Amino acid sequence: MPQQISRLLILFTLLILGLVVARHYLVPKTFGRLGHYRAAAVDAIVARNVKYVGREACASCHDDIVKIHSLARHQTVACEACHGPGAAHMEAPTEHKPPAPRKRGSCPLCHGYDPSRPTGFPQIDPVAHNPVKPCITCHNPHAPEPPQVPGECSACHGQIARTKAVSHHALLPCTRCHETSQQHKVTPRLSRPTKPRDRAFCGECHAKDARSPKEIPRIDMASHGERYACWQCHYPHDPELR
Amino acid sequence: MTNQARPGIPAQSPPADSPLDRRAFLKKGWPATLLLLVAKVVPSASGETKGAEYQASEHYYGMGIDVGKCIGCGRCADACKTENDVPRQPFYFFTWIERYVIKTDGETVVESPNGGIEGFPPTVTETGFLRTFFVPKLCNHCASPPCVQVCPVGATFTTPDGVVLVDKDYCIGCRYCIQACPYGARFLHPQTHTAAKCTFCYHRVTKGLLPACVGVCPTGARIFGEVHLRTSPLARFRRFNEIQVLKPHLNTEPKVYYANLDGEVK
Numbered sequence: 001m002p003q004q005i006s007r008l009l010i011l012f013t014l015l016i017l018g019l020v021v022a023r024h025y026l027v028p029k030t031f032g033r034l035g036h037y038r039a040a041a042v043d044a045i046v047a048r049n050v051k052y053v054g055r056e057a058c059a060s061c062h063d064d065i066v067k068i069h070s071l072a073r074h075q076t077v078a079c080e081a082c083h084g085p086g087a088a089h090m091e092a093p094t095e096h097k098p099p100a101p102r103k104r105g106s107c108p109l110c111h112g113y114d115p116s117r118p119t120g121f122p123q124i125d126p127v128a129h130n131p132v133k134p135c136i137t138c139h140n141p142h143a144p145e146p147p148q149v150p151g152e153c154s155a156c157h158g159q160i161a162r163t164k165a166v167s168h169h170a171l172l173p174c175t176r177c178h179e180t181s182q183q184h185k186v187t188p189r190l191s192r193p194t195k196p197r198d199r200a201f202c203g204e205c206h207a208k209d210a211r212s213p214k215e216i217p218r219i220d221m222a223s224h225g226e227r228y229a230c231w232q233c234h235y236p237h238d239p240e241l242r
Numbered sequence: 243m244t245n246q247a248r249p250g251i252p253a254q255s256p257p258a259d260s261p262l263d264r265r266a267f268l269k270k271g272w273p274a275t276l277l278l279l280v281a282k283v284v285p286s287a288s289g290e291t292k293g294a295e296y297q298a299s300e301h302y303y304g305m306g307i308d309v310g311k312c313i314g315c316g317r318c319a320d321a322c323k324t325e326n327d328v329p330r331q332p333f334y335f336f337t338w339i340e341r342y343v344i345k346t347d348g349e350t351v352v353e354s355p356n357g358g359i360e361g362f363p364p365t366v367t368e369t370g371f372l373r374t375f376f377v378p379k380l381c382n383h384c385a386s387p388p389c390v391q392v393c394p395v396g397a398t399f400t401t402p403d404g405v406v407l408v409d410k411d412y413c414i415g416c417r418y419c420i421q422a423c424p425y426g427a428r429f430l431h432p433q434t435h436t437a438a439k440c441t442f443c444y445h446r447v448t449k450g451l452l453p454a455c456v457g458v459c460p461t462g463a464r465i466f467g468e469v470h471l472r473t474s475p476l477a478r479f480r481r482f483n484e485i486q487v488l489k490p491h492l493n494t495e496p497k498v499y500y501a502n503l504d505g506e507v508k
Contacts, residue, residue: 037399041409
């Protein structure tokens with residue numbers, strides 16, 4: 001073997017050996033066991049402490065409250081959604097007392113009026129709704145009930161009521177268009193209010209020959225959008241004509 | 243061989259003392275078979291009851307979010323920060339809530355003041371709005387994650403159960419993954435100076451608990467479960483809702499599934 005080749009061979013062997021040794025010390029032990037990462041990192045993440053313990057853990061001591069709560073309207077609201085994480089309280093029940101939000105500020109986080117919330121979700125206007133009083137003076141947060149059966153449609157249909165209040169239809173009571181039985185207040189979805197069925201209903205005020213105040217805009221029922229029901233173009237709670 | 247040794251007996255009927263004619267074999271055989279079966283079943287059954295050991299390969303996680311149920315209370319973002327020790331400053335989030343207001347002139351305004359933890363200011367528009375709603379966001383735990391692809395040291399990775407995690411001891415803080423994530427779900431942790439993101443509460447789900455955000459959601463807008471299993475809350479959610487994912491055109495294959503998602507949501 002020529003000398004230069006053997007020298008190169010020795011050099012390369014040393015380089016490769018160096019690489020193997022360096023890899024042995026530099027690459028973490030668990031790297032590549034599960035994939036192109038340190039398997040030990042997964043164990044480190046798994047070993048982290050749990051802080052939110054869940055309703056079952058709360059029930060092991062506070063079964064009286066959990067029993068009421070699990071049947072009430074707030075049953076889907078976890079204990080720790082209001083009281084904060086319970087792990088520290090479980091470790092040392094007297095040293096770590098979970099906070100109980102008694103001030104007015106916390107309930108509107110869910111129940112303050114915001115048009116972005118889904119329609120039908122119970123909401124109040126925190127400014128106008130019994131100002132200053134803490135919510136818990138009237139409502140039991142574990143088993144909340146509306147203080148009385150809703151007297152006004154706006155108690156539940158606040159979004160519609162607020163929209164209508166600034167529209168041209170502001171002075172029309174809801175019941176002018178919707179026949180609503182008393183049962184609707186008890187089982188709202190099983191006894192639904194009626195809706196105007198035909199064009200003639202709107203025509204009672206808006207048709208050319210209607211017997212209604214002159215200021216109300218008139219249309220010719222025969223030629224005006226005769227293929228559609230009125231509500232298909234107009235939103236009756238906020239008519240577009242201004 | 244025995245037949246040959248006794249030439250007087252016809253070959254069809256083996257002698258009574260022959261150890262293995264068919265009838266005798268079946269008669270003796272069934273208890274043995276039963277024993278074998280029991281022996282096979284019992285250890286596996288007891289193994290299941292003992293099996294506190296978590297098997298990552300048996301799971302594949304995803305999350306469902308029903309936009310139509312989100313009330314924007316921010317309890318998820320708050321619980322997440324507590325559970326995962328996320329810095330409290332208003333720019334570090336594992337999960338957060340965005341409020342979309344689509345105005346009548348077509349403009350879309352997206353806000354997320356402190357992730358929604360302290361609630362949202364009243365919606366004020368001069369022109370009124372067409373639609374408005376809340377959208378909870380978090381790491382989408384993509385099946386084909388760009389962040390994992392770009393990591394130069396293998397510090398971010400997908401576990402066998404489909405969760406994208408960060409190895410904070412191995413991360414060099416190059417921020418490449420933060421740039422690569424199309425959902426803005428990652429940030430550089432101000433104390434460790436390494437990348438951080440939602441872990442699907444991996445320390446909880448491996449113990450059989452729900453992620454903190456799912457557990458505290460008061461309206462059940464968040465659903466967590468197995469992607470491939472048919473008997474999982476997530477499977478039910480995906481059966482009964484029209485499902486969309488965020489930025490499907492990027493082929494990241496997100497495993498956070500949205501129901502009732504508006505087309506304006508990016």
